[in-house]
Amino acid sequence: MEKMKNLSLKMTIILYMAIALAVSAVIGFALTNCAVNVQEDVWFKYINKEEYIQSVKNENGNNYLTTIPRIRSKYMSEEDVFIVEICDIVETWGNLTISFLSCTIAVFLFFRQKLRTPLRMLSEASSRISENDLTFEITYEKEDEMGRLCKNFEKMRKELINNKKKLWSMFEDERTLRSAIAHDIRTPITLVKGNLEIVNEFFPLHKLSDKKVIEIINKTIQHTEHLEHFVDMMKYLNSIVDIEPEYETLTYKTLGTKVYEVQRQLCEKNKIEFKYEHNDIDCMLNVDSVFVIEVEENLLTNALRYANNRILVSLGIVGDYLVLIIEDDGPGFKENPQKYLQSYCKCKKEEDGDVHYGLGLYISKSLCVAHGGELRLENLEYGGARAIAKFEVNK
Template sequence: MAAALFCSFLLSAVIARITVRTQMQIWWNYVDEEAYFKAVESEGPNYVADIPRPSAYEMTQSDHFVSELCDFLQTYSVLILSIAGSCGAVFLFYQNKLRKPMEELAQASKKIAENHLDFGITYENKDEMGVLCKEFERMRKQLARNNQILWRMIEEEKMLRAAIAHDIRAPLSVLKGYQEMLMEYLPSGDINMGQAMEMLSESGRQIERMDAFVEAMRKLSSLENRELTAGDISARQLEKDIQAELTILEKEYGKQCRLQALESKEEFCGDKEIILEVMENLLSNALRYGKQQITIIVKIRYAELSICVRDDGAGFREDAEKIAEAFYGQNVKDSLKHVGLGMYISRLYCEKHGGKLILENDEQGGAVVIAIFRRIA
């Protein structure tokens, strides 16, 4: 702006000087030269006589127009050139300092309105617009982070609901199996009252398990937040709990299950509900993909508990890490009934229990899954 005003004043001074000389030349054409020189000679060598301004009717139309134009330029050239210089300075300032950041901010606002946050603002000058663009970029990054957090929360809620539906299926299957057995055998007297009461007692235990599971899930915001409840677990007790469910699952799937619980006087300290849920997930997968026989091997030691489930199916066709992902399904038709959370939940619970989930193929065919739990107290 200062440079523009300086140039305007300088140029207006040059124009004023030119217009004065132009006017003098025009007016000189209408002066009596003899009288002018006599007046100058009579007054002395230092005397300067002004050239009189001729009247409008004395000058030709073109000379009068030029003379009036010179008057106008002498009066208004400073104002006109100052305004023009200021406008030019403002235009150059807009082109060099405002246009690019304003266009970037406009495009950024449009993308944010369309919920497209995978872009960046490249204007990085250290002027006021640079500071504004920097703050706008910081806002965009924070919005992107907030969106990621929101989507992660939505995915965790979705996974939690699917986990509830998945883990509650096994107790429901047991209850359904006991109900079918009672309806089939009780009227005909094929089972006695003691056996019927035992089935009802086991049904009550499954209902309590579902109650405890639903109450635990109700308090959670994600699967990772589920707290472990430590308790002593013996080999005989765990064998009895697993065998009670095998009786029903064998009938449901029409396959044979063989349980091997190695005798041990040591007791393991862990969360029995989580261990049973993992066992049910592994057994459910083995029964779906196995052909005829499923083998479950349980080993209990003081510091570690392991459950190995082996089937005679086709084995795993994918990498172990991919199989243990959430919502993974090996069989497309199978996904109509199963949401692909069994292995993911099992891996997550094993890791929460300080252990791990091992997936591999047997050399003789079939899949082998080993769930390892570490002592928690």
């Protein structure tokens, strides 16, 4: 019964039509025979019975079936003429009519069993989607073509929900980012304005020494550089939303050399002990090395900001992914690590009060996602932080 339930639409309609034609053939045969018998019974009333009985016997006395001759209408009563004509109609059109009715019933049953429910569900679903309502679920148990169509429709609905969540998340990030920009630009602008007001008010009165004026000018330059850097980061962040990787084919060893050189240069510049680990393999990769190096630089810059003495970089292949891992021996993340992947996360290093905006981590996450991978942050068990960047390389 389960196999019958899950038959394909093509096999189901063939089965229904075959049954309908078989049933119509049996009924038509029976009806035609019945009409012939009724006609012969009517005609039998108008023939010479003795001659007929004699005609069906041969010289040896054996009996044979003999067709009763058709009687002309003028020799029969009106009632018998009517009956004979009805039987003629049944013989001529009966099989065709019964076949048509049987096929019609078969099509109706096929529609009711195989099409009505899924079409209704899909129609309701499309109407609700057009109304921007995704709070429903399409459940259809049969494994035929309509069942697969309903599953694909349900998959599309879930994908629409995910896209809607992503879009809403992007909207929220953008709104937060704009609010953050307005807040953080206001602070250095206020400081610059305050410094200029001090100079404007006291310098003409010779109440400021040259040393103090130079100090105010230097602070103003720092604030403007801070603003310039922040604006540049905002421009880069906006441009990275639509960036696409430009794949190239290169060896794992070649990419590993590039990764090592970036680590060596940054760590030696910051006088931090470093270690590089990699798989002892050599294979061809389909990868955008610029993406990988950009992510490494951002993650290393973040790690160098908090590392005490040591940084570890690991590069390997796991399945279809290139995996870049960067660990530091700093204090680790004080809050949920994934929070630092948001487009705006204001972070502060308590020892020197240095404030930065976490945009490097967000940019790294965007590059990983664009490359078919992901970026994950976590705290190490014995202190320190770990960043795991994945890039799909075998597309």
